[in-house]
Amino acid sequence: MTRSVWKGPFVDGYMLRKAEKARASGRNDIIKTWSRRSTILPQFVGLTFGVHNGNKFLPVAVTENMIGHKFGEFAPTRLFRGHTAASKKVEKK
Amino acid sequence: MARIAGVNIPAAKPLKAALRYIYGIGATHAAAICARTGLDPAKRVNQLTEAEVLRVREDIDAHYKVEGDLRREVAMNIKRLMDLGCYRGLRHRKGLPVRGQRTHTNARTRKGPAKAIAGKKIATRK
Numbered sequence: 001m002t003r004s005v006w007k008g009p010f011v012d013g014y015m016l017r018k019a020e021k022a023r024a025s026g027r028n029d030i031i032k033t034w035s036r037r038s039t040i041l042p043q044f045v046g047l048t049f050g051v052h053n054g055n056k057f058l059p060v061a062v063t064e065n066m067i068g069h070k071f072g073e074f075a076p077t078r079l080f081r082g083h084t085a086a087s088k089k090v091e092k093k
Numbered sequence: 094m095a096r097i098a099g100v101n102i103p104a105a106k107p108l109k110a111a112l113r114y115i116y117g118i119g120a121t122h123a124a125a126i127c128a129r130t131g132l133d134p135a136k137r138v139n140q141l142t143e144a145e146v147l148r149v150r151e152d153i154d155a156h157y158k159v160e161g162d163l164r165r166e167v168a169m170n171i172k173r174l175m176d177l178g179c180y181r182g183l184r185h186r187k188g189l190p191v192r193g194q195r196t197h198t199n200a201r202t203r204k205g206p207a208k209a210i211a212g213k214k215i216a217t218r219k
Contacts, residue, residue, distance in 0.1 A: 065177055073179040083210075 009039040009068075019044050032057050036072030051075035095138050095146045098159045108141070109134035112149075117159035126152050 003010070012035040020043075022031055032050040045064055050057030053075040060066075060074045096102055103111030112123040127134040130148045132141070141149075153159060158166060174182035184191040190203050201207065 063177075065173060066179070069177070069179055073181070074177075076180060076183065 009041060011035075011038045011041060016041075016043070019047060022047055030057070030059055033071065036070065036075065038071050040066045040069050040071060042067055053077050095141065097146065097150050098153055099161065101160065103138055105137055105139045107135045107137055108132060108149075111138045115153070115159050117157055117163040118153070122157060126156075129156075 015033065015035055015038050018031050018033075019041075022029065023043075030048050030050040032052070034052045036051060040062055042064075044062045045067065046062065048059055048061045049071060051060050051071045051074060052058075054077050058075040060071065066074070097112075098115050101115045103114040109120075109123045109127055112118050112126060113120065118126070124134065126149060130145070130152050132145055132149070138146075171185055175185050176182070181191050188203055188205075189196055190200050194200060196204070
């Protein structure tokens with residue numbers, strides 16, 4: 001189910017204020033955020049956000065293509081290290 | 094035989110069925126094309142006149158993206174996701190389900206035929 005258009009995109013309020021501040025000041029410092037649920041707005045393009053993945057803040061440089069996605073989509077929360085190699089027992093068979 | 098939308102040559106079937114051989118045209122669009130061009134959906138393709146075939150061709154050109162163009166659009170959409178580095182893109186890259194389905198079991202459509210896992214114990218019957 002898609003979100004109703006009349007509601008507009010969801011963004012945590014403080015994201016807008018922080019983005020504005022970063023834009024006004026000397027850019028390129030990472031804006032740390034836990035707000036994975038916020039939509040990426042056109043105002044955020046060019047800024048770098050540190051999106052929390054539950055462990056640390058992953059840097060996400062926002063580009064134009066990312067508009068409309070959520071921040072969380074760019075910071076995977078799971079780490080897959082592959083399956084364990086086959087045990088020697090079986091190899092002998 | 095009639096060539097519609099490039100290389101497609103739908104058979105000696107009723108128009109509504111033959112149109113569905115075109116990539117991007119299903120039952121709904123086929124019916125819509127018949128309605129718009131005022132042709133009988135049950136009429137066989139080899140019984141259509143040249144003018145009628147032309148009308149169908151023009152109607153498709155005007156209203157739908159089909160075949161190569163459509164395939165390219167789909168591929169581009171997937172490529173966009175993959176280049177973006179977003180979650181959906183990662184799933185496409187790994188060939189796993191994109192929309193949150195379980196992968197503990199099933200998901201064979203995306204994962205392909207099951208691979209044997211070396212070292213896995215075979216269940217013994219009691």
